[in-house]
Amino acid sequence: MHDEEKYIGAQHIVYFEKGESVVLVCNVSPNSWCTWDGPGVNGSEFRTYSDRTAIDQRLPNAHRLEIIGNISLGEYNLHISNVSSEDEGSYRCSVADRVAKETNVFLQMKVPPSNITVNGENRGVLYGQEGHQLDLNCSVESGIPEESIVWYNSSLLLGSGGPRTFIWSIVPKRYDHERTFTCIVNSSVLRVSLNKSIMLDIKYKPYTTISVKPTKLSRIEGTNGMICCEVQSNPPVGFTWLFKNNEKFEKGNVINNCFVFSSFNRNDSGNYTCLAENNIGRSSSSTELKILYPARVTVNYTLRHDYIDFTCNAAGEPNNYTYLPWVHESEFHKQIRLLNGTQSSTLHVQRTNIISKQYEDSGYYICCVSNGIPDINGKKVQKGMASVKFEGPPTFVLGNMKVQYGAYGNVARVWVQIYSNAELTSSTIRRSDGQNNITSYTEETRAIVYVVFHGVKVMVLGSRLMFDIHIKNDDDFTNYTVKVCNKKGCNNITLELRATKSNTKPMSVINSSWQILGSLFGGGLFISIFWNVYCFLKRTKNSGIHTIIPLEVQYDEIGDINFTSTNMQVLQNNSQESISSVNLPSLERTSNITSSLEKSSSSDSSEHSQSMSLLNEDGYEHPYQAIGLGNIEMHPYTTIWSNLYQNTTIFPNQIITNYDKEQNPWLIIYKK
Known part of the structure; x- marks a missing residue:
C-alpha cells in the first residue's frame, strides 16, 4: 500500500x-x-x-x-x-x-503502455532516397492514462504526438544517411520511458569535389602535385572522368581518382572538371588551374624631419596581396616592434624626438606580404626590407655593474659597456669628488651587449671600455664618473669602487696598528702595577706592617687584593691614626681572638701536615717553612684595619705590651 x-x-x-x-x-x-x-x-x-x-x-x-x-x-x-x-x-x-x-x-x-514499434518492424534500418518523403511511424499499445510519443534526431527534438501512434515525415538529404532517429514513449505510469531507435539508409547520387594536393593551392611552377576527384555516393559510383577545357584528360598516372603531375608548368593551366555517376544520378565539380608563384618584395623609404615614409612593392601571381603588420628588427634580427601599415602597402613611422634615444629608430624595417603561394621553402609570407641607421650620443647598455671591486696596492680594472653607432671621440674616467685628473680609457674591445629599443631588450654590437685605477689608500675607494663622447654628444655613468672582501685593508698596516696599541696598553699596565706595588710597600714600611704568607697558602693562592687609589688613601689615613694613638682595649680583644685561634690550630695539626706534604710536592726548590705560633710576638704599635683586611687572620701568641723595638711584628695571612 x-x-x-x-x-x-x-x-x-x-x-x-x-x-x-x-x-x-x-x-x-x-x-x-x-x-x-x-x-x-x-x-x-x-x-x-x-x-x-x-x-x-x-x-x-x-x-x-x-x-x-x-x-x-x-x-x-x-x-x-x-x-x-x-x-x-x-x-x-x-x-x-x-x-x-x-x-x-x-x-x-492506471495501465502502462507497452509493445513499442517503429514503422511496423524491428530490424532497426529504414530505407529511403534523397529528396523523397520518408515517414517515421512509432506505435504502442496504449495505456491508462494516455501516453505521449516524441521523435528525436540524436538530441534534437523533432516533434511530439500520441496516444497509440505518432508519424513524423521528413525529406532526407545525403547527410541523413546513417543517422539515428529515436522514438520515446512517456507515461506517468512508467518509471522508465519506452524507446526504440532506427538508422536511415539513404540512397543519393554522387557528390564530387575537385582539389589540388598535397596543399589546397599547390599550383606552383616546377613543383609536382596531383588533381584529385573526391566522390561521395550511395551506392558507390561506377566510374569517374577528368576533363580539361571540356576534353577528356588522360595525362599522367591515376591513383585513387587522383591524376598525378610530375612537374607543373604553365601549359597545364586551364579549367578541369571531375564527373562521377551511379544508378541514382551523376554530378560534376570544376576548378581552374593556374600556375602560381610567390611575390617578390622590395622596400623604399624617405626620411623626413619628423617621420619615415616606407613603400612596399610586391609582384607575383596571383596579384591580390595581403599586407601583414610591418616588423622593426635589430641588426641581429631581433623583433623590436610591430607596426601597422596600410592596405596600399605604405607605412608612416614617427621618429623619436629625444636625441639620446634616436638610435632606437635604427634597424631593419620589414614588409611582409602574402598572395597565398609558398616559395621553394614552403613559406607563404614573403619579405622585403630596408636598413635605416640613426646616429646619436653613446648609450650605456644593460648589464653595467654600478659597483666594482679592487685591492690595496693593486691596479683595479674598471669597465663599462656602451652602444654607439658613431665613432667614439673620447672616453674618460675621474673621481666624482674631482680630486684626480681625467684618465683616458686604456683598452676598447667590441662586445655583444644589450640595450633597450622602444621598451624591448635587444642584442647589439657594442664596445667594452677598460680603465686602470691605481689604489693607494682608502680615498681611492669612492665613486667614479665615466664620460663617453662621439660626434653626436656625450653620456656618463657613475660607478662605485669598493675594496674586495678578502682584502679590505693591507695586513701590514693592521699588524702595525695592533702592535702599537698592544705596546701602549702593556706599558701602561706595567707602569700602573709597578707604581701601585711601590706605593704599597713604601706605606707598609712606614706603618710598620710586615706581611708574611704562611705555608698553608702559597703565593699563587692569594686572592685578588684591589690596590686602588681609594684603598691606598684609607690605608694611609689609618696608618697615621695608629701612630698617633694605640687603642689598648682593642689589643686585649685581639689577644683573646688569637688565643682561641691558637687552640684551634693545635686541633687541626693533621690538616696542617697534609698541607705541608702537598706544598712540598709542588716542585719548588725552596718551599716555605712552617712558623711556630709560640715564637710570634705582637708589635706594640700594630693595629687592625678591618675595612682593608676583612679576609685576614692574625696569629700572635699573645699581646705583649713591651715596647721593645726588637719585638717581631704580627703574622698577617690573607685568606681566599
Missing part, C-alpha cells in the same frame, strides 16, 4: 495505482446531510456507500471505506484504502438540502 493519498475535488477522472489510498473530496454546507454512492456489484448502477458518516457494512469493501474530514465545516471526504480494480467506477457525493447538489468522480486504475 502506498502512503500517498489522492484528494479529488472538481476532477472527473481519477487514476490510481493498485494498493495505494485515495481520498474523494466532497465539500458541502456545514452540518448538511451528505451521502456517498459508488459502483454496485459487477459494475451495476450506483449503490449507497455512506449515509452521512455511517458506512454500509453490507458492502464487500466496507472495511476499506471511511468518511473523514470536519463535518462541522462541511467536509465529507470518502477515504478508500488499498485500492484495486474492484474499486473502479463512478462515485457520487449528494446533498439533499433545499437545493440538491452532487459531485461525480470516475475512479480508474
